[in-house]
Amino acid sequence: MTIDLTAASITEAVQRTFEGTEDGRAKELFVRLVQHLHDFTREVRLTGEEWFKAMDFLERAGKTCTPTRQEFVLLSDILGLSVLVDLIHHPGGGSVTDSTLLGPFYVEGRPTAENGSDISGEVAGTPLFFNGRVLDPDGTPVAGAKVDTWHSDGEGFYDVQMQDKLHGQLAMRALLTTDDEGRFWYRSVAPRYYPVPTDGPCGEILSAANRSPMRPEHLHFWLHAEGFEPLITMLVRSDDPYVERDAVFGVRRSLVVDFVQHDAGETAPDGTPMDESFQTAERTFVLAHQER
Amino acid sequence: MTIDLTAASITEAVQRTFEGTEDGRAKELFVRLVQHLHDFTREVRLTGEEWFKAMDFLERAGKTCTPTRQEFVLLSDILGLSVLVDLIHHPGGGSVTDSTLLGPFYVEGRPTAENGSDISGEVAGTPLFFNGRVLDPDGTPVAGAKVDTWHSDGEGFYDVQMQDKLHGQLAMRALLTTDDEGRFWYRSVAPRYYPVPTDGPCGEILSAANRSPMRPEHLHFWLHAEGFEPLITMLVRSDDPYVERDAVFGVRRSLVVDFVQHDAGETAPDGTPMDESFQTAERTFVLAHQER
Numbered sequence: 001m002t003i004d005l006t007a008a009s010i011t012e013a014v015q016r017t018f019e020g021t022e023d024g025r026a027k028e029l030f031v032r033l034v035q036h037l038h039d040f041t042r043e044v045r046l047t048g049e050e051w052f053k054a055m056d057f058l059e060r061a062g063k064t065c066t067p068t069r070q071e072f073v074l075l076s077d078i079l080g081l082s083v084l085v086d087l088i089h090h091p092g093g094g095s096v097t098d099s100t101l102l103g104p105f106y107v108e109g110r111p112t113a114e115n116g117s118d119i120s121g122e123v124a125g126t127p128l129f130f131n132g133r134v135l136d137p138d139g140t141p142v143a144g145a146k147v148d149t150w151h152s153d154g155e156g157f158y159d160v161q162m163q164d165k166l167h168g169q170l171a172m173r174a175l176l177t178t179d180d181e182g183r184f185w186y187r188s189v190a191p192r193y194y195p196v197p198t199d200g201p202c203g204e205i206l207s208a209a210n211r212s213p214m215r216p217e218h219l220h221f222w223l224h225a226e227g228f229e230p231l232i233t234m235l236v237r238s239d240d241p242y243v244e245r246d247a248v249f250g251v252r253r254s255l256v257v258d259f260v261q262h263d264a265g266e267t268a269p270d271g272t273p274m275d276e277s278f279q280t281a282e283r284t285f286v287l288a289h290q291e292r
Numbered sequence: 293m294t295i296d297l298t299a300a301s302i303t304e305a306v307q308r309t310f311e312g313t314e315d316g317r318a319k320e321l322f323v324r325l326v327q328h329l330h331d332f333t334r335e336v337r338l339t340g341e342e343w344f345k346a347m348d349f350l351e352r353a354g355k356t357c358t359p360t361r362q363e364f365v366l367l368s369d370i371l372g373l374s375v376l377v378d379l380i381h382h383p384g385g386g387s388v389t390d391s392t393l394l395g396p397f398y399v400e401g402r403p404t405a406e407n408g409s410d411i412s413g414e415v416a417g418t419p420l421f422f423n424g425r426v427l428d429p430d431g432t433p434v435a436g437a438k439v440d441t442w443h444s445d446g447e448g449f450y451d452v453q454m455q456d457k458l459h460g461q462l463a464m465r466a467l468l469t470t471d472d473e474g475r476f477w478y479r480s481v482a483p484r485y486y487p488v489p490t491d492g493p494c495g496e497i498l499s500a501a502n503r504s505p506m507r508p509e510h511l512h513f514w515l516h517a518e519g520f521e522p523l524i525t526m527l528v529r530s531d532d533p534y535v536e537r538d539a540v541f542g543v544r545r546s547l548v549v550d551f552v553q554h555d556a557g558e559t560a561p562d563g564t565p566m567d568e569s570f571q572t573a574e575r576t577f578v579l580a581h582q583e584r
Contacts, residue, residue, distance in 0.1 A: 011376075257316070
């Protein structure tokens with residue numbers, strides 16, 4: 001019975017039309033989504049004009065999406081939803097390394113690299129030497145862990161954002177493997193803070209709210225190891241000007257690290273004598289044992 | 293400060309980033325939207341996989357939209373949001389005619405027609421004679437009111453859905469004008485119940501929920517008159533099998549009317565002797581005075 005509805009009774013009427021949903025979880029999601037969408041609409045007394053603008057916004061967001069650009073993920077990011085989903089399931093604060101959002105620039109087909117390699121590809125910039133270690137919660141090294149790492153260049157651009165310049169090559173990303181001591185290390189170039197894309201519908205929201213689109217300087221990591229929970233995380237440079245106002249809410253205090261500045265003439269962690277200034281950073285990652 | 297966030301504290305942190313919104317109403321909408329989106333996400337403990345599916349659904353919905361197909365309006369329709377927005381501002385039950393949703397088939401460039409015209413265009417079907425009257429709340433006729441009307445053919449298709457067959461012509465729609473008695477009348481063909489489009493992402497929801505996509509047989513009206521509030525409404529055929537389970541929740545009891553069946557040999561309301569069976573329907577519409 002979906003007749004004689006009022007602004008109060010329509011919610012239950014719509015929810016009843018989901019009663020025949022065979023997938024119990026889908027049914028729960030539909031019913032609760034309708035509740036919150038309707039509650040919001042009633043609470044703000046959404047007008048027809050505002051509703052029309054919302055429909056138009058969503059259509060344009062959909063049309064902005066491409067295989068290398070997902071405007072709805074970005075919308076979720078700037079509304080704090082992406083991080084919230086992570087925080088619900090990984091509240092953190094325990095003995096294992098905190099997780100955070102994946103971001104839109106992970107690429108499945110990245111190259112593998114040996115420890116110690118320069119993974120910067122063709123990209124020029126201040127050399128950065130990263131040393132990582134992977135342990136279990138008891139402090140035992142995790143050997144053979146697979147470590148995806150990726151980051152921006154010194155102007156805040158990822159390889160996938162400058163494919164013309166890179167002649168279609170990937171850069172500043174690799175899949176490494178930890179040694180018997182649980183260690184992995186590589187050379188690359190120092191990344192930079194950068195704005196999330198603002199030339200699509202999400203840019204209108206940031207602009208209307210006078211919000212900064214900037215993300216602080218960071219390195220991405222995605223760790224996999226047999227018997228452990230996968231860990232998607234990110235290390236943020238401690239002295240970055242945007243560290244406390246990340247546009248997508250992805251910074252966790254436990255993931256803030258120092259990027260140490262070294263002068264020309266010093267020796268890099270891998271023993272290379274350096275004739276230019278460079279940076280170093282390091283971090284130990286603790287993986288959670290997989291739940292059986 | 294958007295650091296050290298938890299699944300509980302992130303909501304306020306995100307809301308604070310909208311503090312600089314200059315448009316006060318936009319600020320209210322953003323802040324309340326974030327509250328409800330986050331409450332929903334926490335309440336159902338949305339998983340990363342479900343979140344990813346939602347992003348993918350929204351992208352595909354956006355890509356389904358064309359100038360004659362708005363998948364987000366349809367999504368809003370099947371979730372009861374479109375009617376809710378109307379019910380909030382037009383609760384009905386008073387002396388004026390109830391409003392309901394516009395639907396996706398209204399066309400701005402429709403032809404004008406004289407009262408008594410056959411507006412069916414090239415479309416074959418059971419003749420339908422409609423007589424309408426427009427009054428103010430005191431019962432005084434509203435002369436010179438503009439009445440848009442549009443409906444489907446006998447198989448449930450609108451002209452814009454069969455432009456090839458109609459050689460690009462519009463049909464079963466017109467703009468009429470009330471006479472000094474507030475009357476308007478026309479001849480057309482009887483419409484039919486029909487399904488909302490199910491070949492896009494919204495079809496997946498209806499299918500997952502085992503929901504009917506059907507709308508009951510109806511005529512659309514959009515009335516404008518100097519000094520009165522515009523009225524978007526719809527008359528639904530009382531003996532239609534879907535009258536109590538409209539897929540988009542648009543039926544109001546006060547808008548249900550009888551479509552009377554007449555045998556061949558009877559005389560139509562306009563005095564035409566009919567050699568085939570036909571239908572008649574009538575309705576008085578009461579407009580609200582415009583608020584000053």
